Structure formats: C-alpha cells, structure tokens
Amino acid sequence: MADGNAPSIPGLPSGVEEGSVFRSLFAAYPDSLLVVDQSGRIVLANPSAAAMLGYAADELVGLSVEALVPDSIRPRHAAFREAYGRAPRPRPMGTDMELVAKRKDGSEVMVEIALSPLQNQGLPFVVAAIRDIGAYPRVKQALQRARYSEHLAQLGRLAVDTRDLQVVLAQVPDIVATALQVEVAMVWLLDGSQREFRLASGVGLVADESVGLRIANRPDTQPGYVLSQGCPVVVTDYREERRFTVPPAYLEAGLVSALAVPLSDRGRVTGMLSVRATAARRFGDEEIRFLESVASLLATSLQRVQTEEALNHAQRLESVGQLTGGIAHDFNNLLTIIQGNLQVLEELPQLAADGYAQQLVAAAARASRRGAELTGKLLAFSRRQMLQPDAVDVRQMLHSLTDMLRRTLDQRIQIEIDADDPCPAVRADPGQLESALLNIAINARDAMPEGGRLHFRAEACDALPATVRQELSDADAGRRFVALSIADSGTGMTDAVMEHLFEPFFTTKEAGRGTGLGLSTVYGFVKQSRGAIAIDSKLNAGTTVTLYLPQVEADAASAATPADEEPMEIEAEATLAPGLRVMLVEDDAEVRQVVHTFLTTLGCEVATAANAEQALPAMAAEATPFDLLLSDIALGPGMRGTRLAAEAVQRQPRLAVLLMSGFSAELLDADREAPPGWELLRKPYSRSELARAMARALLNVASY
Numbered sequence: 001m002a003d004g005n006a007p008s009i010p011g012l013p014s015g016v017e018e019g020s021v022f023r024s025l026f027a028a029y030p031d032s033l034l035v036v037d038q039s040g041r042i043v044l045a046n047p048s049a050a051a052m053l054g055y056a057a058d059e060l061v062g063l064s065v066e067a068l069v070p071d072s073i074r075p076r077h078a079a080f081r082e083a084y085g086r087a088p089r090p091r092p093m094g095t096d097m098e099l100v101a102k103r104k105d106g107s108e109v110m111v112e113i114a115l116s117p118l119q120n121q122g123l124p125f126v127v128a129a130i131r132d133i134g135a136y137p138r139v140k141q142a143l144q145r146a147r148y149s150e151h152l153a154q155l156g157r158l159a160v161d162t163r164d165l166q167v168v169l170a171q172v173p174d175i176v177a178t179a180l181q182v183e184v185a186m187v188w189l190l191d192g193s194q195r196e197f198r199l200a201s202g203v204g205l206v207a208d209e210s211v212g213l214r215i216a217n218r219p220d221t222q223p224g225y226v227l228s229q230g231c232p233v234v235v236t237d238y239r240e241e242r243r244f245t246v247p248p249a250y251l252e253a254g255l256v257s258a259l260a261v262p263l264s265d266r267g268r269v270t271g272m273l274s275v276r277a278t279a280a281r282r283f284g285d286e287e288i289r290f291l292e293s294v295a296s297l298l299a300t301s302l303q304r305v306q307t308e309e310a311l312n313h314a315q316r317l318e319s320v321g322q323l324t325g326g327i328a329h330d331f332n333n334l335l336t337i338i339q340g341n342l343q344v345l346e347e348l349p350q351l352a353a354d355g356y357a358q359q360l361v362a363a364a365a366r367a368s369r370r371g372a373e374l375t376g377k378l379l380a381f382s383r384r385q386m387l388q389p390d391a392v393d394v395r396q397m398l399h400s401l402t403d404m405l406r407r408t409l410d411q412r413i414q415i416e417i418d419a420d421d422p423c424p425a426v427r428a429d430p431g432q433l434e435s436a437l438l439n440i441a442i443n444a445r446d447a448m449p450e451g452g453r454l455h456f457r458a459e460a461c462d463a464l465p466a467t468v469r470q471e472l473s474d475a476d477a478g479r480r481f482v483a484l485s486i487a488d489s490g491t492g493m494t495d496a497v498m499e500h501l502f503e504p505f506f507t508t509k510e511a512g513r514g515t516g517l518g519l520s521t522v523y524g525f526v527k528q529s530r531g532a533i534a535i536d537s538k539l540n541a542g543t544t545v546t547l548y549l550p551q552v553e554a555d556a557a558s559a560a561t562p563a564d565e566e567p568m569e570i571e572a573e574a575t576l577a578p579g580l581r582v583m584l585v586e587d588d589a590e591v592r593q594v595v596h597t598f599l600t601t602l603g604c605e606v607a608t609a610a611n612a613e614q615a616l617p618a619m620a621a622e623a624t625p626f627d628l629l630l631s632d633i634a635l636g637p638g639m640r641g642t643r644l645a646a647e648a649v650q651r652q653p654r655l656a657v658l659l660m661s662g663f664s665a666e667l668l669d670a671d672r673e674a675p676p677g678w679e680l681l682r683k684p685y686s687r688s689e690l691a692r693a694m695a696r697a698l699l700n701v702a703s704y
C-alpha cells in the first residue's frame with residue numbers, strides 16, 4: 001500500500017489535491033448520497049440528496065434516516081436496518097423496485113437505493129445512494145396501471161355492494177373521470193328497441209346535455225358510430241373529426257380529444273361509455289383497456305339487475321298464478337253446485353209451467369255461465385287451461401282477423417298487415433291464439449280513441465332478443481320462433497303500468513270497461529304454449545306487443561298427424577241404460593249432492609263416498625259390481641281419484657271410469673297418466689254433458 005503522499009488516482013494532474021476531487025465528486029454526484037453511522041444518523045449528505053428530499057443543504061446532517069422513511073413502512077425498515085447492521089454487505093440498485101422515501105413536506109418519492117458498507121475501509125459508516133425513479137416511463141406506467149386497478153377495484157366493490165343500479169350508474173362517470181384525469185365522462189344506454197340512446201349518467205356535461213337526454217341511434221352520432229364499429233373509438237381532435245357529426249357545443253366547450261368504448265351484453269351492444277378531454281390527449285392502450293374493463297363491469301351489473309328484475313317479475317306472476325288457479329278451482333266447485341241446482345230447479349214439475357220462475361232460473365243460469373267464463377280466464381292466466389295445440393298458419397289467421405276488425409273497429413283506425421310469405425306455421429291452440437290477438441287489438445283500439453294505426457306483423461325469427469330469451473328454459477330458447485307483433489300508435493304506457501300489465505285484474509280503464517284479464521290470459525296462454533311475450537311502449541307514442549311462438553318442427557310438420565278417430569256423436573242422455581250402477585266419489589258434500597241428483601234423474605242407481613278410502617271397501621262389499629266409477633281427481637288429503645280408479649280397475653277390469661275436476665291442469669296430468677279408456681270431465685258441467693261423458697266411458701269398456 002502506498003504511503004499517504006503517493007497519489008491514489010493514477011494520472012491525477014499535479015497540483016490537484018486528491019481530497020478536493022473526492023469532495024467535488026460527492027457534491028456533483030447526480031444521485032443522492034447519504035453517509036450514515038451505525039446508529040442510523042446521517043453524517044454527510046450531498047446537494048442532490050437535499051434537493052430530492054426537499055431539505056436545505058445542512059438540514060439533513062444529524063437527522064436519523066428514519067425521518068426519510070414513510071410511516072407505513074417504518075417498522076419494517078427498523079428491522080431491516082438492524083439486520084443489515086449485523087451483516088452489512090453491498091446491495092446494488094434495482095434489487096427492490098418499490099421503495100419510497102418521504103420528503104420533508106411529507107410527500108413521497110419513488111426511489112431505488114444502493115447500500116455500500118464502508119467497514120472494509122475501516123470506517124463505521126454505510127453509504128446510501130438514492131435515485132429518484134418516479135420520472136422513469138416504466139415506473140410512470142406502473143403507477144398509472146396501479147391507479148387504474150385501484151379505481152376498477154373501487155367500482156367492483158360498489159357494483160357488488162349496492163343492489164341499486166342507479167347508484168352504480170351515477171358513480172361510474174366520477175370514477176372514470178378521476179382515474180383518466182379527464183373533464184367529461186358519461187354512460188349512454190341503448191333502449192330495448194335499439195332506436196335511441198339515453199344519457200344515463202355523466203360528469204362535466206356540456207351546456208345542452210343532461211342526464212335523461214335521448215338521441216337517435218344513427219351512425220352519424222358518436223354513440224351510433226361506436227355501436228356500428230363495435231370496438232373502442234379514439235378521437236384525437238374533435239375539430240378534425242369526419243367519421244360522425246360533432247355537436248358544436250363540444251367545440252365551444254373547448255373539448256379536443258375523446259375515447260369511447262361500447263357496452264355489451266352477451267355479444268349485443270347495449271350502450272357506450274365515453275370520456276372527453278380539453279387537452280389533446282393521447283388515449284393509449286392502457287386507457288382503452290381501463291375503460292373496457294369498466295364497461296364490462298358495468299355491463300355485468302346491468303345484466304345482473306335486469307335478470308333479477310325479470311326473475312322477481314316472473315316469480316310474482318307465478319305466485320299470483322298459483323293463487324288465482326286455486327281460487328278458480330274452488331269457484332268451479334261452487335259453480336257446479338249452483339248450475340246443478342238451477343238445472344234441477346228448472347225441471348221441477350211445480351216450476352215447469354211457471355213462466356216467471358223459469359225466467360228467474362234462466363237469469364241465474366246465465367250469470368253462472370259468465371262466472372264459468374271468468375274462472376276459465378283465471379285458469380288461462382295460471383297456465384292451467386286445456387289447450388289443443390295445432391299447426392297454425394298465422395298469415396292466414398291475421399288476414400281473417402284483420403278482415404273482421406276492419407268491419408268492426410272505428411274507421412279512423414287504419415289496419416295494416418305485414419307477414420312473411422310464406423311464414424312458418426306455429427304450434428299453438430288456434431282458438432286461444434285468435435282470442436289473444438283479439439284481446440291485444442282491443443287494447444290497441446282503447447289506446448287510440450281518436451283513431452290511429454294498427455299494424456300486424458308476422459315474421460320468422462331465428463334469434464330471440466336477450467330479454468325474451470332469458471324468460472324461456474334453455475330447451476325452449478333453442479327452438480325457432482315466429483314473432484307476431486301488433487303495434488299501435490296510441491297513448492302508450494308509463495313504466496308503472498308496464499310493471500303490472502300481466503297481473504290479473506290490473507286495469508287502468510274505468511269500471512265496466514276493463515276487467516284486467518286481457519293481457520294476463522294472453523300471458524298465460526303464450527307461456528303455456530312455450531313461447532314468450534314482449535311489450536315495448538312509449539308514452540304518447542304507441543305500444544308494440546310481440547308474441548314469440550314456437551314454429552312447428554320440420555319433422556312434426558311433415559309427419560301426418562293421425563286423424564283423430566271421429567268423435568262418436570252420442571245423443572244426450574238417451575244412450576244410458578236405465579238402472580246403471582254408479583259409484584260416485586266426491587269430497588265436497590254439496591257437489592256430491594248435485595251430481596247425485598243428476599245421476600238419479602238420469603235413471604242411475606247411485607252409491608256415494610267422500611273419499612277413496614271409503615269407496616274401495618264399499619265397492620268390494622257390493623255383491624253386484626258397479627258399472628261406472630265417477631270420481632273427482634282431488635279428494636282431500638287421501639288417495640287421489642286417479643289412484644283410486646287404478647286400484648278399482650285392477651280389481652274389476654270391466655269398470656268404466658270417468659274422472660272430473662275443476663282444475664284443467666289436473667285433467668291434463670290425468671290425461672297423460674291415465675289409460676286411454678278413461679274419460680275426463682271438466683267442472684262445472686251440465687247434466688247432459690255428464691251423461692255424454694258417462695256414455696263415452698261405458699263405450700270405451702265395451703269396445704275392449
């Protein structure tokens with residue numbers, strides 16, 4: 001080792017003192033340099049360190065390094081320094097990117113730090129070289145990315161926590177504007193018909209824009225253009241924008257650049273998210289990716305809320321359906337009693353010649369028939385009516401319906417028809433379909449008291465709109481449909497009316513004009529036909545009701561349906577042999593009484609039971625077998641009518657079976673389960689209907 005006089009720096013010009021070179025080097029060094037003693041005290045700091053950390057030149061000396069460590073990481077830092085003190089070794093730059101130093105004013109700066117122990121040089125110090133890396137592009141990018149993720153996470157939490165879509169919608173522009181540091185941010189949503197965009201929320205809007213604003217969906221508007229592109233659109237300068245029309249208000253507000261991304265739900269565009277800035281900003285991949293992530297998060301919450309709403313709506317209708325179905329069932333029992341007693345009354349010899357009494361009975365009978373029609377509608381709503389689906393040529397049906405409507409509706413209503421030719425046949429009950437269309441047309445008429453336009457349309461439709469699709473089971477949604485729509489130019493409806501439309505008895509019409517059973521029966525019918533219904537309405541502009549009905553499947557259409565064997569025309573009452581032995585099982589005592597009277601006036605010998613458990617032993621005890629079992633299907637808590645019949649027939653194979661119910665669904669189920677020989681009868685029924693059904697049941701046994 002050279003002695004103190006020999007120059008340590010080779011080639012150092014003579015006269016230049018080595019010490020001054022090192023001092024100058026220390027002072028001019030671009031990174032911050034701190035020399036720290038073993039207790040953590042700063043003994044030397046260069047000007048770069050003072051500048052970077054915001055201290056005056058001499059303030060740093062004597063300070064503990066802890067003062068430069070942000071509070072959040074101070075405990076970790078203390079442990080680190082202690083460990084380092086025990087085994088000091090050089091630590092180069094770049095080994096740990098995410099270090100942060102605290103400035104005198106408390107702000108933070110991103111740094112890289114290298115440590116070199118001077119112990120080897122015999123000095124009890126450590127040199128820390130600190131470099132400000134906050135201005136590095138890669139660091140800037142990482143910081144920005146972190147900020148974007150943090151905002152995304154904030155939005156994600158919000159979307160999960162609040163179930164209120166409006167709250168989420170209202171927050172999105174704020175979050176986006178803050179994250180991207182732009183002046184304007186907004187959400188546009190497309191309406192169901194895809195004809196209009198509505199400004200759902202926004203910040204920094206220009207003078208003539210406000211939440212709720214609607215603009216037409218045309219490709220010469222920014223939202224329309226984005227929709228037509230289906231991908232992010234960057235505007236570098238509104239003044240030179242040629243792809244769509246820029247509203248003058250944008251330029252007046254000094255807006256220059258913009259970025260917009262589409263909102264989409266399962267592949268369909270449902271809106272647009274956009275930002276605008278007064279600066280000439282370059283919206284790069286990071287910004288696009290951020291906005292796209294926000295858009296997909298928003299679309300997901302939109303979709304979730306819509307699904308939940310649809311589900312709630314469907315559940316509410318389902319429970320109302322159950323309730324009304326049950327009521328209709330009970331009513332049918334009551335009507336059976338009323339009608340039956342009236343019929344008996346009508347035939348009483350004491351009244352047969354009394355004109356006034358006959359008049360009273362006839363009026364009561366008419367009213368009870370109207371009651372039966374009403375329960376029929378309730379059953380239709382609760383999807384429990386008996387349907388007889390067939391292939392229907394909707395084109396032809398629309399033509400005959402509109403012919404009839406042209407003759408009957410107000411001349412000021414102009415009726416048009418627009419049907420695919422040919423239009424695939426649908427599978428539905430033709431009578432019910434016609435009455436559904438009539439119901440909808442009558443509603444349209446009521447909505448156009450001063451006249452207007454009624455437009456029928458029928459077209460094959462391979463892809464269902466998303467909102468309709470989710471109403472159907474997967475199996476049904478996969479089929480092909482015909483869309484049958486009826487549009488009017490009438491009053492339209494408020495959202496509040498739309499909400500309750502399908503509920504039975506919901507009407508906005510004055511008493512006597514509306515029953516509120518029109519659309520509810522249409523709804524039940526369409527659902528039971530495995531189709532769907534959609535309503536689009538705008539206040540003061542009109543309403544379009546669209547029925548989606550399944551097309552007749554190709555193979556089913558070509559396969560000739562076996563012609564129903566000619567229903568044997570059975571003359572009322574005459575064909576029943578006198579002295580027919582009937583076992584009548586019915587749990588309702590009054591209904592039992594009425595049917596008993598019917599049977600005895602038909603000349604039958606009748607035994608009765610309230611349930612299956614009574615009926616079976618009673619039948620077994622009888623020496624002469626019964627000819628016919630007439631049983632209700634629902635028999636209270638015990639065995640059902642279908643089971644009873646099965647057991648009875650097992651014991652006595654030649655027993656004729658006739659099952660009855662006020663519940664069409666029960667009849668439908670029974671029809672599916674029952675052997676072909678059994679007959680079914682719907683309550684309420686007249687004596688002659690009973691006689692005909694009994695004759696058919698007896699004939700079935702005779703023909704085996």
Ligand code: ADP
Pocket residue numbers: 439443444447488490491492493497501506507508509513514515516517518519520543
């Ligand atoms: P009703 O016709 O007996 O009132 P509906 O079930 O047929 O019962 O209709 C329920 C309600 O829906 C109506 O009272 C009316 O407020 C509204 N509505 C139905 N169709 C239309 C339509 N085409 N235009 C406007 N409102 C309608």
Ligand code: MG
Pocket residue numbers: 439442443514516517518519
């Ligand atoms: Mg109606």
